[in-house]
Amino acid sequence: MPLSNSQYDAIMRIYQQKQLTNRARLLKRREEISNRLPAYQMLEEEIISLSMEEAKRQLLQDADTLSTTREAIHSLMEDKRNLLLSNGYPEDYLNEIYDCKDCQDTGYIDGKKCHCFRQAEINLLYQQSNLQATLESENFSTFQMDYYSKNLIDEATGTNSFMLAQSAFDACLQFTKNFDYEFENILLYGSVGVGKTFLTHCVAKDLLENGHSVIYFTAHQLFDTLAEQKFDAQNADSIPEAYQHILDCDLLIIDDLGTELANSFSTSQLFLCMNERFLRKKSTMISTNLSLGKISETYSERTFSRLSGNYKLVKLIGEDIRMKKRRSKS
Numbered sequence: 618m619p620l621s622n623s624q625y626d627a628i629m630r631i632y633q634q635k636q637l638t639n640r641a642r643l644l645k646r647r648e649e650i651s652n653r654l655p656a657y658q659m660l661e662e663e664i665i666s667l668s669m670e671e672a673k674r675q676l677l678q679d680a681d682t683l684s685t686t687r688e689a690i691h692s693l694m695e696d697k698r699n700l701l702l703s704n705g706y707p708e709d710y711l712n713e714i715y716d717c718k719d720c721q722d723t724g725y726i727d728g729k730k731c732h733c734f735r736q737a738e739i740n741l742l743y744q745q746s747n748l749q750a751t752l753e754s755e756n757f758s759t760f761q762m763d764y765y766s767k768n769l770i771d772e773a774t775g776t777n778s779f780m781l782a783q784s785a786f787d788a789c790l791q792f793t794k795n796f797d798y799e800f801e802n803i804l805l806y807g808s809v810g811v812g813k814t815f816l817t818h819c820v821a822k823d824l825l826e827n828g829h830s831v832i833y834f835t836a837h838q839l840f841d842t843l844a845e846q847k848f849d850a851q852n853a854d855s856i857p858e859a860y861q862h863i864l865d866c867d868l869l870i871i872d873d874l875g876t877e878l879a880n881s882f883s884t885s886q887l888f889l890c891m892n893e894r895f896l897r898k899k900s901t902m903i904s905t906n907l908s909l910g911k912i913s914e915t916y917s918e919r920t921f922s923r924l925s926g927n928y929k930l931v932k933l934i935g936e937d938i939r940m941k942k943r944r945s946k947s
């Protein structure tokens with residue numbers, strides 16, 4: 618979708634900033650190594666002088682000495698690598714640093730927008746920047762099982778809260794692992810504060826890190842955005858550009874479905890959006906406080922059948938974790 622010139626410039630400025638920051642980080646690392654490991658510097662100098670030698674041998678077509686020189690360079694490179702490793706540094710410590718290795722922070726691969734550029738567009742157009750900060754603290758590695766009790770039993774399934782949380786966690790993890798191979802959608806349901814939003818963040822973080830485009834909306838935000846301009850899925854040409862990402866991004870997360878004021882407009886737009894993504898084989902993850910029965914009452918029958926037929930249903934029960942946290946703080 619075309620960005621305005623100023624939006625495009627804003628994104629390109631972010632890339633320039635990334636390049637500058639990473640360049641500065643690398644210079645700092647180089648300085649650190651030359652202070653801490655003077656032998657590293659010496660090895661580098663030897664390699665440079667041997668490389669000049671190598672070039673000379675090549676010009677003179679001196680095959681015998683050329684291969685000896687090459688071997689010597691190779692062995693010095695190995696020494697450099699071992700020196701870093703034996704001093705507790707990763708072997709790529711002095712390699713160029715990139716936020717995105719795929720496009721080397723240029724935003725483009727072979728003249729085409731990199732996935733990181735597309736995500737930058739999404740972040741700008743749909744104001745996703747708050748999400749990035751949240752994902753630092755809410756992800757698979759920080760999910761805590763001890764908020765879920767083994768004594769709290771879900772009457773409908775006979776399973777306890779702990780087991781449900783464990784299988785919800787596993788289902789979300791599996792969803793991200795299989796993301797490139799299997800087309801799947803997830804509906805997370807359960808009462809307020811049982812960790813549904815947290816799990817959507819876990820999935821978002823994992824997929825973003827693996828180069829997928831993700832849009833995270835609360836149901837409010839989604840319907841506000843959809844209300845700005847209606848689209849008619851029957852007529853692909855009429856789909857406003859602002860929606861293309863909503864329909865096209867690798868994962869659309871709709872958090873807290875049911876907390877918005879549902880009306881006939883929002884329910885039909887929700888169906889169109891879900892349906893269009895389904896046809897495009899783009900995954901959607903929805904979280905809701907509503908029970909399955911309430912979903913079918915609130916939204917249309919066709920929305921409900923899309924959900925029940927094509928979404929993996931994942932349930933969570935428990936005490937309100939936010940309340941628990943507040944209690945343990947006081």
Ligand SMILES: [Zn+2]
Nearest residue numbers: 717720731733
């Ligand atoms: Zn990139």
